[in-house]
Amino acid sequence: ELGLDQALQRGAAVIEWPSRAAAQLPPERIALTITESTSIDHRHVALTASRDIASRLARFADIRRFAERNGWGSPDTRLSYLQGDASARRYARLEKPNGARAILMDAPRQPDGPPIRDGKPYSRIAHLAEDVRPFVAISHALRASGFSTPEIFAHDLDAGLLLIEDLGDAVFGTEVARGSDQAVLWRRATDTLLSLRQHPPTSELPLPDGTTHTLPPLTSETMQIETELLIDWYWPAAFGAPVPADQRQQFLSLWNAIFARILKAPSGWMLRDYHSPNLIALDDRPPPRDVGIIDFQDALRGPLAFDLISLLQDARLDVRADLERDLLDHYCTSATATDSDFNAVQFRYTYAALGAQRNTKILGIFARLAMRDGKRQYLAHLPRIWGYLARNLAHPDLIELRAWYDQHLPDAVRRRSLNV
Numbered sequence: 001e002l003g004l005d006q007a008l009q010r011g012a013a014v015i016e017w018p019s020r021a022a023a024q025l026p027p028e029r030i031a032l033t034i035t036e037s038t039s040i041d042h043r044h045v046a047l048t049a050s051r052d053i054a055s056r057l058a059r060f061a062d063i064r065r066f067a068e069r070n071g072w073g074s075p076d077t078r079l080s081y082l083q084g085d086a087s088a089r090r091y092a093r094l095e096k097p098n099g100a101r102a103i104l105m106d107a108p109r110q111p112d113g114p115p116i117r118d119g120k121p122y123s124r125i126a127h128l129a130e131d132v133r134p135f136v137a138i139s140h141a142l143r144a145s146g147f148s149t150p151e152i153f154a155h156d157l158d159a160g161l162l163l164i165e166d167l168g169d170a171v172f173g174t175e176v177a178r179g180s181d182q183a184v185l186w187r188r189a190t191d192t193l194l195s196l197r198q199h200p201p202t203s204e205l206p207l208p209d210g211t212t213h214t215l216p217p218l219t220s221e222t223m224q225i226e227t228e229l230l231i232d233w234y235w236p237a238a239f240g241a242p243v244p245a246d247q248r249q250q251f252l253s254l255w256n257a258i259f260a261r262i263l264k265a266p267s268g269w270m271l272r273d274y275h276s277p278n279l280i281a282l283d284d285r286p287p288p289r290d291v292g293i294i295d296f297q298d299a300l301r302g303p304l305a306f307d308l309i310s311l312l313q314d315a316r317l318d319v320r321a322d323l324e325r326d327l328l329d330h331y332c333t334s335a336t337a338t339d340s341d342f343n344a345v346q347f348r349y350t351y352a353a354l355g356a357q358r359n360t361k362i363l364g365i366f367a368r369l370a371m372r373d374g375k376r377q378y379l380a381h382l383p384r385i386w387g388y389l390a391r392n393l394a395h396p397d398l399i400e401l402r403a404w405y406d407q408h409l410p411d412a413v414r415r416r417s418l419n420v
Contacts, residue, residue: 028053063106066161067094070154072102079104093166101166102153107132108160117225125225127216129297132160137205137213138296139164142269145199147192148282148289149296157209167292170283173276173317180281183323188291189279189311190327194334195288197304200268218270218302220259223357227255229364237367237418238409247408254401258353262303265350266341270302271295274310276317305351306358313355313388315362315381321391352395359389370420379418386414 007013008026018025030053033046049057067073072094082091082103090106109131113121123130136157139149150164172189176182204212231243231251243251273295280292308331312324328351335342362385366378393402 030057059106059108062159063104063161066154066156066159067104067163070163072096072104072163094163103150103164103166105132105135105162105164106160107135107162122225126222127298127300131157132162132297133157133207133211134213134299135297136162137207138215138299140208141201141205142293142296145196146289147196147199148280148285148292150292150294152208155208157207167280167282167294170281171277172279172281173314175281176276176317182319183326185279185281186311186319186323186327187330188281188287189274190308190331191334192288192291192293193274193304193307193311194331194338196269196307197335197339201299201301203301215299215301217267218263218300218306220256220263222300223259223262224252224255226361226364227357228252229368230360231364233364233371234367234418237371237420238413238416240419251404254404255357258357258398258401262350262353262357265303265305265346267301268304270300270304270306272298272300272306272310274307275314279311303350303354305347306354309351309355309358313359313391315359315366315385315388318384324391349395349397352392352398355392356389356398356401359385359392363389367418367420370418376420379420382418383415 004013004015004021004024015021015025018029018031028050030047030049033048035044035046037044064073067077074096076097078095080093080095082093088107088110092104092106093101094104095101110123112130113123115121117125122128129135132155136152136155139152142149143151148167150167152162152164154163155161172185175185201215203215205215206212231248235243271293274293278293278295280294282290282292308328312319312327328348332342332344332347335347336344363382366381366385369375369378389405392398393405
């Protein structure tokens with residue numbers, strides 16, 4: 001009757017005399033037990049916790065020691081949690097009384113999942129970062145080329161702890177919600193990508209401990225495992241049954257031909273998460289440093305069109321078709337003026353094909369987040385993703401792929417609520 005169930009669903013509860021709560025206590029909890037000692041001036045204090053919470057407390061202790069070693073652990077340093085997204089990484093803002101700020105990144109190495117193909121887990125096939133080393137190496141490389149990624153103030157590469165530059169709160173998505181002109185911001189981000197194409201990455205990126213991070217190339221294997229998320233997760237959620245084997249084979253055959261053509265496109269930096277939650281307006285810096293980039297640890301060497309797609313077909317925020325068209329035209333015009341080898345026809349095909357691949361992947365990811373992880377909030381984005389996918393499939397060279405989607409996932413299915 002005190003609302004304990006509701007309190008625990010939404011957050012944390014501090015309960016006095018927990019022994020009187022009996023079976024109503026959750027299995028994952030921290031117990032603070034105080035008992036008398038032989039001295040009237042002392043008490044025995046015992047702290048016990050379930051295994052999961054105990055490991056989290058140990059992690060908090062590691063974080064505190066890391067902050068103290070690097071000058072950010074004083075009692076008057078304010079710590080505030082920053083809301084993350086779908087990843088396992090966690091962030092907090094640290095602020096000293098003098099106004100100095102830094103971001104603490106808590107990203108312990110992620111264990112490999114079960115092998116799903118050729119003895120490799122999904123993260124290895126999709127080339128997803130498993131620790132903080134790619135973030136540090138890529139940040140250094142991009143900063144050296146004149147772009148605004150966070151400066152690394154302190155690091156513990158083995159523990160997965162970083163203290164990095166705080167680039168502020170002018171996140172693109174937030175700025176649009178506050179009334180900023182989306183077209184102006186997205187034009188700035190497009191111009192940053194035009195600058196980035198002038199700085200191709202090296203294969204080996206140095207790390208501060210003397211080792212290097214190898215920047216992987218985009219492969220057909222990576223694109224295929226990502227597109228299969230649609231038929232492995234979205235399809236069962238939409239139809240209540242696995243995709244039939246013949247339809248799965250037709251889907252993969254169509255995509256494999258497209259992958260082969262995509263991989264013929266010129267390559268460079270492919271940051272993979274270049275969209276509104278990860279871009280920060282830095283009005284006090286000259287271009288291209290006026291756009292802060294904060295999520296790039298999964299970067300590959302791949303087609304230059306991919307990051308433009310991420311920007312102009314933002315999964316979490318509407319980008320009007322006319323704005324997308326104008327900025328795609330601007331990119332092609334500018335690239336043609338500065339690069340005699342730029343092929344606009346090839347680029348536009350790669351843009352559409354990779355856009356179809358990316359949005360297919362996102363449909364599967366958002367269905368998986370809802371079904372497996374209980375994060376139903378991602379379902380609200382599905383109509384937007386289907387809209388972007390339709391734009392991509394309108395390219396005349398993707399007519400066969402469009403026919404597969406229209407036949408097996410028609411509008412009536414796309415509008416249907418998923419069974420999650």
